[in-house]
Amino acid sequence: MRCICPRVCVCQSGLIHCEFAQKLPQVIAFYNFKGGVGKSTLTYHAASVLAKQGLSVLVADLDPQCNLTRMCVGDCSATTDFPLDIAKLWAILFQSGLKRETDKKPDFGACRTITLKDEAAGFSFRLLPGSLQTMFMDIDTQLAIARQSSLPQFHNIQGGLMSLIRLVALGCKASVVLLDLNPSASLLNRHLLMASDGIVLPCLPDDFSLLALENLAQVLPAWVLEAQSSALTTARHSFPYPKQLPKFIGVVANRIRPKTADLDAVEQIKQKFAQDLAPIIERAGISSKARLMCEVPFFELKLTRDAENALGKAMKTMCELLHV
Numbered sequence: 001m002r003c004i005c006p007r008v009c010v011c012q013s014g015l016i017h018c019e020f021a022q023k024l025p026q027v028i029a030f031y032n033f034k035g036g037v038g039k040s041t042l043t044y045h046a047a048s049v050l051a052k053q054g055l056s057v058l059v060a061d062l063d064p065q066c067n068l069t070r071m072c073v074g075d076c077s078a079t080t081d082f083p084l085d086i087a088k089l090w091a092i093l094f095q096s097g098l099k100r101e102t103d104k105k106p107d108f109g110a111c112r113t114i115t116l117k118d119e120a121a122g123f124s125f126r127l128l129p130g131s132l133q134t135m136f137m138d139i140d141t142q143l144a145i146a147r148q149s150s151l152p153q154f155h156n157i158q159g160g161l162m163s164l165i166r167l168v169a170l171g172c173k174a175s176v177v178l179l180d181l182n183p184s185a186s187l188l189n190r191h192l193l194m195a196s197d198g199i200v201l202p203c204l205p206d207d208f209s210l211l212a213l214e215n216l217a218q219v220l221p222a223w224v225l226e227a228q229s230s231a232l233t234t235a236r237h238s239f240p241y242p243k244q245l246p247k248f249i250g251v252v253a254n255r256i257r258p259k260t261a262d263l264d265a266v267e268q269i270k271q272k273f274a275q276d277l278a279p280i281i282e283r284a285g286i287s288s289k290a291r292l293m294c295e296v297p298f299f300e301l302k303l304t305r306d307a308e309n310a311l312g313k314a315m316k317t318m319c320e321l322l323h324v
Helices: 039-052 067-073 086-098 134-147 157-171 187-195 207-233 261-284 305-322
Strands: 026-030 057-062 114-118 123-128 176-181 198-203 247-256 287-297
Touching (some): 026 039, 026 187, 026 305, 039 057, 039 067, 039 123, 039 176, 039 198, 039 305, 057 157, 067 114, 086 134, 086 157, 134 157, 134 187, 157 176, 157 187, 157 207, 176 187, 198 207, 198 305, 247 261, 261 287
Parallel strands (some): 026 176, 026 198, 057 176, 198 247, 247 287
Antiparallel strands (some): 114 123
């Protein structure tokens, strides 16, 4: 049942709720700070697979390259005026914070997402389009956090964008939200990643992806501490940062060519994950009971049958882990 409460409440865990609301949508972040791993393409196909499994899906494009948005709507540019996109959502967050009534929640009555339908393939999902302006949002975040101790207007920045994305998801009755994060270790990316419910790490079968696993293992503990600090400092704000840490769902080895050196690279990724990243995840408290290690066979833009089957099983496992 859709939330029918006129006032949306935000509990101190950072999750939006009210007594009339249905279960909150689960937010899964697709992230790797190594670019070129097929993250946007994988997010698109993960959304289509989940939609085919009967789930209501919202995808949010948080990469200023807007590749996911272009995959979904085709002919668009950096100046395309969508009814609602990430940049407009960011503007709503700042406008709500700059008002004197800082506890007043923004009105989403006029906001609309884009519905993507592929009748031939038999799926549809919702899109929150990206924007070139996303590249400037991290600067806004850093300035706002530096000033929030003296300026209450900036209190909602750390937890605000994720809270608004959840509000949009509730508005379009989505049960799952997929975030396509940009390939960087920016402050905004870290806030969104650690405020999500689950993390999926797409990789390619190459040495650069092995290095990305090593790098993530080094920085992840600091990101967890940063998230815990944000939860403490924003506990009494209108949009508090969530106290609950995300679950690391696992690694997706993407576009594997059979009977090639790719298979050896996948084994190396598995070993690197087990040796370097898995212990860090355990100590950081973000491990899930079962880890997804999905091997998606090679495909171009359109999924092959084998690739769709592999991704479908992986998404089903992910939903079971997150109780979707």
